[in-house]
Amino acid sequence: MFLLLIILAILGLLTAIFADYRRILSKPEKIISLIEEGTSISAGRIRQTATRNGVTEWSLESVSAKYLNEKKQAVFQDLSVTFFLKDSRKVYLTANEGILKTDSNDIEVTGNVVVKNEDYNLKTEKLYYEHEKRIFSSKSPVEIIGSAFDLAADAMFFDLNTNRTVFQGNVKGAFQQNVAL
Numbered sequence: 320m321f322l323l324l325i326i327l328a329i330l331g332l333l334t335a336i337f338a339d340y341r342r343i344l345s346k347p348e349k350i351i352s353l354i355e356e357g358t359s360i361s362a363g364r365i366r367q368t369a370t371r372n373g374v375t376e377w378s379l380e381s382v383s384a385k386y387l388n389e390k391k392q393a394v395f396q397d398l399s400v401t402f403f404l405k406d407s408r409k410v411y412l413t414a415n416e417g418i419l420k421t422d423s424n425d426i427e428v429t430g431n432v433v434v435k436n437e438d439y440n441l442k443t444e445k446l447y448y449e450h451e452k453r454i455f456s457s458k459s460p461v462e463i464i465g466s467a468f469d470l471a472a473d474a475m476f477f478d479l480n481t482n483r484t485v486f487q488g489n490v491k492g493a494f495q496q497n498v499a500l
Contacts, residue, residue: 365395369424369450376453377402379419379426386421393419400426400448404479411435414446424450432457439465441475453479461486467495 365384369376381395395417402410415430426448434441434455445459455477463470473488 367419375403391420391422393421395419398428402479408436439463469493
C-alpha cells in the first residue's frame with residue numbers, strides 16, 4: 320500500500336512538471352522577451368578557446384554572454400582569460416565585462432581589469448588585446464606591482480611574443496634593491 324502511494328505521488332509530480340513545461344512551451348514570447356533586443360544568442364557559463372596552428376593561445380570563461388550577430392561581437396560578464404605563452408608560462412586576466420570581436424578574436428575588457436602572472440599584477444579600468452599581434456594595450460592609467468618594483472603610467476603596451484612592455488605618460492616607479500634591468 321505504501322509503495323503504491325509513493326508511485327502515485329511520483330506520477331502526480333511528473334504530471335505537474337510536464338504540464339508546467341507544456342505551458343511554458345505554448346508561450347514562447349515569454350521566453351523570447353527575456354533576451355535583449357538585437358541579441359542573437361544569450362547564454363550562461365561560457366568557455367571559449369582560441370588556437371592558431373594547433374596551439375592554444377588563450378582560453379576565456381564567463382558567467383554569462385550574449386552574441387550580437389550584426390556587430391560580430393560576443394559580450395561577456397565577469398570573465399577570466401588565460402593566455403598561454405610560448406615558454407609554457409601563463410598570464411591571467413579578469414574583468415567585469417569583455418567584448419570579443421568574433422571576426423578577429425580581438426578582446427576589449429573593462430571594469431576592475433587585473434592581469435597577473437608569477438612576477439607582477441597589473442590593474443587598470445580598460446584594456447585591449449590584439450589577437451593577430453598578441454599585444455595588450457591600455458590608454459587608461461595602469462598600475463603594475465611586482466615583488467621588486469611598483470610602476471604607474473598613463474598608458475601601456477605589452478607584447479606577449481617578445482615579453483616587452485612600453486609605458487607612456489607620467490611614468491612613475493619605485494624599485495627595490497637587487498633589481499637587474
